[in-house]
Amino acid sequence: MTNKETEIWIIKASGKRELFAKEKLERSLSKAGASKNVVEKIVSKTIAELEDGMTTEQIYAQAFKELRRTKSAVASRYSLRKAVMAMGPSGFPFEQLLGAIFKSKGYKVEVGGILQGACIDHEVDVIAEKGEQHIFVEAKFHNQLGIKTDLKVALYVQARFQDIKKAHEIRAEKEGRKPHFHEGWLVTNTKLTSKAKEYSECRGQVIIGWDYPKHGNLEEMIIESGLHPLTCLTTISDKQKRGLLEQDVVLCRDLKNNLHILKTLGVVDDKIKEVEEEIDSICKQHTRDSSR
Amino acid sequence: MTNKETEIWIIKASGKRELFAKEKLERSLSKAGASKNVVEKIVSKTIAELEDGMTTEQIYAQAFKELRRTKSAVASRYSLRKAVMAMGPSGFPFEQLLGAIFKSKGYKVEVGGILQGACIDHEVDVIAEKGEQHIFVEAKFHNQLGIKTDLKVALYVQARFQDIKKAHEIRAEKEGRKPHFHEGWLVTNTKLTSKAKEYSECRGQVIIGWDYPKHGNLEEMIIESGLHPLTCLTTISDKQKRGLLEQDVVLCRDLKNNLHILKTLGVVDDKIKEVEEEIDSICKQHTRDSSR
Numbered sequence: 037m038t039n040k041e042t043e044i045w046i047i048k049a050s051g052k053r054e055l056f057a058k059e060k061l062e063r064s065l066s067k068a069g070a071s072k073n074v075v076e077k078i079v080s081k082t083i084a085e086l087e088d089g090m091t092t093e094q095i096y097a098q099a100f101k102e103l104r105r106t107k108s109a110v111a112s113r114y115s116l117r118k119a120v121m122a123m124g125p126s127g128f129p130f131e132q133l134l135g136a137i138f139k140s141k142g143y144k145v146e147v148g149g150i151l152q153g154a155c156i157d158h159e160v161d162v163i164a165e166k167g168e169q170h171i172f173v174e175a176k177f178h179n180q181l182g183i184k185t186d187l188k189v190a191l192y193v194q195a196r197f198q199d200i201k202k203a204h205e206i207r208a209e210k211e212g213r214k215p216h217f218h219e220g221w222l223v224t225n226t227k228l229t230s231k232a233k234e235y236s237e238c239r240g241q242v243i244i245g246w247d248y249p250k251h252g253n254l255e256e257m258i259i260e261s262g263l264h265p266l267t268c269l270t271t272i273s274d275k276q277k278r279g280l281l282e283q284d285v286v287l288c289r290d291l292k293n294n295l296h297i298l299k300t301l302g303v304v305d306d307k308i309k310e311v312e313e314e315i316d317s318i319c320k321q322h323t324r325d326s327s328r
Numbered sequence: 329m330t331n332k333e334t335e336i337w338i339i340k341a342s343g344k345r346e347l348f349a350k351e352k353l354e355r356s357l358s359k360a361g362a363s364k365n366v367v368e369k370i371v372s373k374t375i376a377e378l379e380d381g382m383t384t385e386q387i388y389a390q391a392f393k394e395l396r397r398t399k400s401a402v403a404s405r406y407s408l409r410k411a412v413m414a415m416g417p418s419g420f421p422f423e424q425l426l427g428a429i430f431k432s433k434g435y436k437v438e439v440g441g442i443l444q445g446a447c448i449d450h451e452v453d454v455i456a457e458k459g460e461q462h463i464f465v466e467a468k469f470h471n472q473l474g475i476k477t478d479l480k481v482a483l484y485v486q487a488r489f490q491d492i493k494k495a496h497e498i499r500a501e502k503e504g505r506k507p508h509f510h511e512g513w514l515v516t517n518t519k520l521t522s523k524a525k526e527y528s529e530c531r532g533q534v535i536i537g538w539d540y541p542k543h544g545n546l547e548e549m550i551i552e553s554g555l556h557p558l559t560c561l562t563t564i565s566d567k568q569k570r571g572l573l574e575q576d577v578v579l580c581r582d583l584k585n586n587l588h589i590l591k592t593l594g595v596v597d598d599k600i601k602e603v604e605e606e607i608d609s610i611c612k613q614h615t616r617d618s619s620r
Binding site: 154155156187188189191192194195196198199231234235238239 | 480490
């Protein structure tokens with residue numbers, strides 16, 4: 037990189053040629069509010085794409101375009117996380133979101149079912165079935181930042197799963213057939229403690245947090261499915277959002293298919309059009325930003 | 329009973345004989361503040377012990393003595409429960425109390441140890457060993473009334489226990505010996521939900537609450553061992569109690585063996601004598617009342 041940058045001659049606004057000066061670009065980006073980390077990344081990227089004879093204007097335009105993209109991706113990622121937290125205080129809309137995600141992947145889904153365990157009946161937040169695969173999901177929702185899902189949660193999810201699995205195995209044995217393939221999942225919108233991750237992985241328990249694991253985390257699951265919670269909308273009020281959640285309308289998609297419900301919440305026709313436009317744009321926006 | 333009471337002649341203060349009138353005694357006890365339930369019990373007991381020729385004075389004295397005993401037992405039971413809750417907010421003094429109870433039963437005890445599980449290391453609140461028996465106790469402490477220890481707690485205690493047990497079994501197998509006999513216990517000062525009880529009993533997990541099971545509950549464990557928390561004392565202030573707990577002085581017995589520590593908390597000699605007297609009386613009081 038250092039070699040390349042010393043070799044690159046660029047053209048100033050005055051038309052004069054000069055060697056590219058990394059420090060000047062760094063200073064500009066930093067002044068525009070980019071963090072040290074972001075400055076570093078953008079400068080690296082810009083240098084990698086430098087070509088002999090480019091103008092200063094072109095180089096700076098490219099770097100600042102990159103800065104805008106980064107900022108908007110960070111902002112939209114942050115706003116999606118806030119939107120998920122705004123689905124509370126009850127955990128039920130979050131369970132419905134997870135149910136919808138599984139449904140979009142071709143699973144038969146039951147949200148909030150009761151399953152018999154070997155010792156006791158269990159409420160299972162999401163039961164997802166596809167062929168011989170049965171997934172039992174414990175959904176752990178929090179409407180505050182800074183809370184971590186810890187080892188105790190990972191442990192009780194595992195014990196619950198074992199009790200359910202045992203009951204299935206007993207039944208399969210009675211009926212003289214092979215038991216289905218069962219998986220216990222823990223999905224949360226919070227961060228996870230390292231012990232919760234370590235234990236779950238050792239036990240073969242799927243554990244998913246907001247940004248864990250690196251691939252297949254909750255953020256990705258939402259963005260890939262395009263199933264954004266309606267709490268990400270800015271064209272309706274918090275009160276209206278709560279009103280919709282109470283009527284089990286949880287996702288942008290649900291609202292789009294059911295826009296007339298807004299009338300019952302006192303939203304006028306013109307405003308409803310705005311909401312529809314936002315659903316089409318903002319929710320898609322998330323998808324676009326994240327695919328980068 | 330009705331027959332007996334119609335047959336019994338008692339002697340009034342005036343020396344006149346009359347038939348015993350149950351209603352009059354009921355009214356008197358009720359006026360003295362006894363609940364309907366308590367009135368009924370005391371009247372039954374009194375009638376059962378009535379003898380021909382007893383004086384009204386004797387009968388009433390006996391009934392009121394019984395009322396005082398009942399009230400004081402209820403009061404002291406309530407105050408012991410409050411004393412245990414006052415051991416908080418941290419759960420550590422409660423763990424030490426449990427440790428002391430196990431020690432008094434001849435166990436080798438470690439409070440707050442780390443044990444290796446098959447997947448992960450676990451903090452175990454109390455580890456109690458006697459011969460081949462290893463007990464791993466999860467102590468669940470709350471400093472508020474009205475909280476129940478629920479199924480999730482029973483589940484995570486079981487999963488933790490299984491992970492620890494598995495590690496022991498693996499080690500025993502490697503060393504070519506039979507594994508020890510392990511037990512997972514959940515001990516709490518709260519009430520328990522019926523699901524927590526049902527699951528634990530089905531899994532063979534010992535579960536102990538304030539008044540569960542009927543025998544061997546936490547209240548009984550404390551009273552039988554005579555290991556009352558120093559928070560049951562009335563001769564020292566809440567601040568002094570906190571000061572003692574912070575220095576790991578937790579039980580009346582610990583304080584009795586270490587009375588000079590009160591000097592460091594600014595308690596004068598005369599007062600220390602009072603504290604000692606209270607330790608000798610109030611804490612014994614609990615034991616006496618409960619043995620009824």
